[in-house]
Amino acid sequence: MNLTDINQINEILHRHGFRFSKSLGQNFLTAAWVPERIAEESALDEQTGVLEIGPGIGCLTRELSLRAGKVLSVELDSALRPVLAETLADCPNTEVVFGDVLKQDLPKLLAEKLPGLRPVVCANLPYNVTTPVLTQLIEQQCFESITVMIQREVARRICAGPGTADYGAFGVFVQWYCETELLFDVSPGCFVPQPKVTSSVIRLKKRQTPPCEVKDEALMMKLVRAAFNQRRKTLINAASSGLGIGKDVLAQILQELGIDERVRGEVLDISTFAKISDKILEING
Ligand code: SAM
Numbered sequence: 222m223n224l225t226d227i228n229q230i231n232e233i234l235h236r237h238g239f240r241f242s243k244s245l246g247q248n249f250l251t252a253a254w255v256p257e258r259i260a261e262e263s264a265l266d267e268q269t270g271v272l273e274i275g276p277g278i279g280c281l282t283r284e285l286s287l288r289a290g291k292v293l294s295v296e297l298d299s300a301l302r303p304v305l306a307e308t309l310a311d312c313p314n315t316e317v318v319f320g321d322v323l324k325q326d327l328p329k330l331l332a333e334k335l336p337g338l339r340p341v342v343c344a345n346l347p348y349n350v351t352t353p354v355l356t357q358l359i360e361q362q363c364f365e366s367i368t369v370m371i372q373r374e375v376a377r378r379i380c381a382g383p384g385t386a387d388y389g390a391f392g393v394f395v396q397w398y399c400e401t402e403l404l405f406d407v408s409p410g411c412f413v414p415q416p417k418v419t420s421s422v423i424r425l426k427k428r429q430t431p432p433c434e435v436k437d438e439a440l441m442m443k444l445v446r447a448a449f450n451q452r453r454k455t456l457i458n459a460a461s462s463g464l465g466i467g468k469d470v471l472a473q474i475l476q477e478l479g480i481d482e483r484v485r486g487e488v489l490d491i492s493t494f495a496k497i498s499d500k501i502l503e504i505n506g
Contacts, residue, residue, distance in 0.1 A: 224280035224308055225253045227413060233278065237304050241414055245298055246347025249277045252411035255370075256345075259422055260284035262404055263343045263368040270331070270338025272364070274322045274354060275347050277301065279308040285343055286312040293334045295322045323353055328363050342367040348416070351375055352391065359398045359425070367399070367425040376403055376421035384488045390449040393491055394442060397432065399425035433492040441498035448486025448494075456486045456497075466501060474500040 223229055230249060241247045250256055259281060265271065265288035276282040276294035278301070285292045292315045296305065299319050309315045316334060318325075331340050342364050346354060351371045358367055371379075380401045381387035395401060404422040409415040435441050447463025448456055457471045475482050478496055486494075 222283075222308065222311075223253065224278050224283060225251050225256065227251050230278060230413060233304060233308065237300075237307075239300055239304060242298065244349065246275070246349045247277065247298070248345075248348075248412040248414060248416045250280050250345060250411060251413050252407075255407055255411055256281040256284040258405065259343060259345070259368060259370060260288055262422065262424060263288075263341060263366070265289040265341070265343075268339050270335030270340050272327070272331070272335070272340065272342045272344075274342070274344040276305060276309075276317060277345070279305050281343070281345055282309060282315055283312055286315045290314065290338050291316070291335055293318065293330070295320060295325060295330075297321050323350065323357060327357070327361050331363055340364050342369065344368075345370040348372050355379075355395065355425075359395060362398065362427065365427055368404075368422065369425075370407060370420050370422045373406060373419040373421040376423045379423060379425075383490045388487055389452075390442075390446045393445045393449075393494070395425065397438075397442075397491060399427055401425055433495050435495035436499050437502050440502060441495055444498050444501065445486070445494050448489070452485065452487050454485070455482070456484050456489070457482060459486060460497075464501070466505070470501075470504055474504070 265285065267290045269289045271285050271289045271292045273282055273285060273292055273294040276296050282292055282294050294317045296317055296319055302319060305317050340363055342358055346369050358364060377387045378389055378392050379395045380403045381392050402424045404424055407420040409419065443464060444460055447460050450463060451459040457468050460466060460471055461468045472482050474497055
C-alpha cells in the first residue's frame with residue numbers, strides 16, 4: 222500500500238465518499254520521501270510512543286508504526302474512520318482516537334494509551350491550529366520531542382533569533398521551553414490539494430532546564446508579549462503601556478543593566494528579558 226500515490230489516494234477516498242475540508246486544514250502528502258523523512262528525523266525506536274495529530278489517510282502513521290513502539294493518532298474528522306480502519310488494518314501498533322486534539326487531556330491520554338513508552342509528537346499539523354496546538358503541547362511539557370510540519374513562515378518565526386524580522390513573542394515562548402531546529406522545506410506540489418504556501422519541518426527538543434534563571438516566568442512572558450505587541454516602539458514605551466509601569470522606572474532598570482534606553486525589544490535575547498523582568502519584580506515587589 223502506498224498512501225502517497227495520488228491514484229491510490231483518489232481511489233480510497235472516492236470509495237469512502239470522502240471530501241477534503243479546507244477548514245480542517247486537510248492537505249494530504251503525495252510525495253513518499255516526506256513522511257519517510259519526517260519519521261526518520263523523529264529518532265524513534267521500540268521504546269517510543271508517538272502522538273500523531275491528524276493522521277488523514279494514514280501515510281505518516283504507517284511510517285511511524287514501522288519505527289516506534291506504538292502510534293496513537295488523534296483525528297478530528299470522523300469521516301476518516303472507515304478510511305483509517307482500512308489503511309491501518311495491517312499496523313497493529315497503531316490506534317486512532319477521534320476528537321479534537323485541543324480538547325484532549327493529553328497527560329491522561331498518554332498514561333492510558335502509551336504507558337511505559339517515551340512520549341514524542343510527530344505530525345503534519347493542520348495549518349489553522351498550529352499555534353494553539355504547539356502551545357498546548359509545549360505547556361503540558363509531557364513530550365521529549367515534537368517533530369512537526371507547519372507553514373514555513375511560522376517555522377521561521379519559531380526558530381528566529383534576536384534582531385531578525387521573524388523574531389517574536391511566540392518564538393521566545395517556544396525557545397524558553399525547547400531547543401528549536403529547522404529541518405527541511407516541503408513545496409506545495411507535495412500535497413493534495415496543494416496549499417498556497419511552502420511548509421517546513423521543525424524539531425523541538427524539550428529542555429531539561431530553562432535557558433537561564435528567572436524569578437517569575439509569567440511576568441517575563443508578559444514583558445515579552447508587551448515588547449512585541451508594539452515592536453516598532455522602544456522597550457520603555459511598549460512595556461510601560463503593556464505592563465502599566467512608569468517609564469522612569471523602566472529607564473532606571475535599563476540603566477542599571479547597562480542597556481541603551483532607546484532599545485527595542487526585538488533585539489533583546491531571552492536572558493536579557495529575564496534580567497529586566499527580575500528587576501521589575503524587585504521594584505514592584
Ligand atoms: N497526516 C496526513 C498527511 O500528512 O497526509 C494529513 C495531514 S493534514 C495537513 C491535517 C489533518 O489533521 C487532517 O486529517 C485533519 O482532519 C486533521 N485535523 C484538523 N484539525 C484537527 C484537530 N483539531 N484535532 C485533530 N485532528 C485535526
